[in-house]
Amino acid sequence: MSGDAEEINFDGLVGLTHNYAGLSEGNLASARNSGSVSRPRDAALQGLAKMQRLRALGLAQGVLPPHERPNISWLRSLGFSGSDGEVWSRVWESEQFIARAAAAASAMWAANAATISPSADCADGKLHASVANLQTMLHRQLEAEQTQRTLERLLPDAARFVVHEALLPHDVLSDEGAANHMRMTGSPGASGVEIFIYGRRSTGDRKGFPARQTEEASQAVARRHKLDPGRTVFAKQASRAIDMGAFHNDVVAVAHEHVLFYHEEAFDDKDALLAEIRAKAAGFEPVFVEIPAAQVSLQEAVSSYLFNSQIVRLPGATSLTLIAPTETRDNNKTAPVVAEMIAKPGAAIGKVEYVEVRESMRNGGGPACLRLRIVMTPAERAAAAQGFFLDDALAAKLEAWIKTHYREELAPADLPDPSLVTETQTALDELTRILPLGGDFYPFQRT
Incomplete structure (x- = not known):
């Protein structure tokens, strides 16, 4: 692999039905804000601004499209009939949990x-992508088919890319994608150590919040x-971390390049994991940056999302940069820890950039x-579909599209509105002419 290889972040564009339904068990922020009024336009613009911020720092950036929501084709498969608006009204009248999952x-x-x-x-020299089945949560299991279509559009060259369909959606094969996967390497283009973190084995019998990834x-x-x-490397996430909200x-x-940044209580057997990484890290020396529980508790780590930050290497930089949410900056425990970390001489992570993604948070x-x-x-x-890579022209088109089509607010009482279906389909149809998706990308375009 070329030494010129680079890691590119492809961010998911926030969808038009961004709302707080509290569907995700074990996600404390989701539960805490359930029933609140959301701001879809702000959410999408915040996400786009984050992408543009990384571009301004000199990094390549991609964008992935939102899915069709409400998911009318799935509702029809459940026996609801009529026009799309009638389907949406009828499901709200009889099956509100199903309706919320569909929205x-x-x-x-995108993680x-x-x-x-x-x-x-990879032994065959191709880039491999395995779509996650997300089978633990109904609303997320609906994503796999459309995600596969997205990745096949982005990575069309079968000589270079392999896009695998999701594993069979079953409790034994529960897969949550890159959120439970890390990679460490001396440089992006060199062979690395891939680290898979699972919450349970299929034979395990655990209580508490769902452990969403299986070994x-x-x-x-x-x-x-x-x-x-x-x-x-395969390692188990600490059960206590899951039960404290680290879903x-x-x-x-x-992790990024040679650095692993983690909470002291993140893993079931931390010492064994670090030793295995050291043993398998041929060609580079791993650096482990641990934040002690005495400084930042698991509860504070989850509320501030200190570790749900990106780590990147800016062009020409000798140390890495942490891209953290403003909640980390505003937390009186995590802010000083970050300040202390980046101030150390020769720090592996030597800079922090704070970004505003409050609606997502x-x-x-x-x-x-x-x-x-x-x-x-x-x-x-060069072989990937170029229209997914963000530049100023695409960013301007997406910003105008968001401002034209997204609602400023979406209250729980607004969700049953049948006009929401028409609004989202009109917007997404237009999006397929902004991104290289094609006129048959979304289910409503194929019916």
């Missing part, structure tokens, strides 16, 4: 879209991607949740 804009959190392995790690699913993804067992590993740990998704990381060589980037 969820959760595909915005759950798939697990990506760069071509340098069996992680093992299956690694086999699909043809990863070298000598460079692959994905990326709420308590994040209120539903339990920070900067890291909003992006799917894909390491690409120059040849792979």
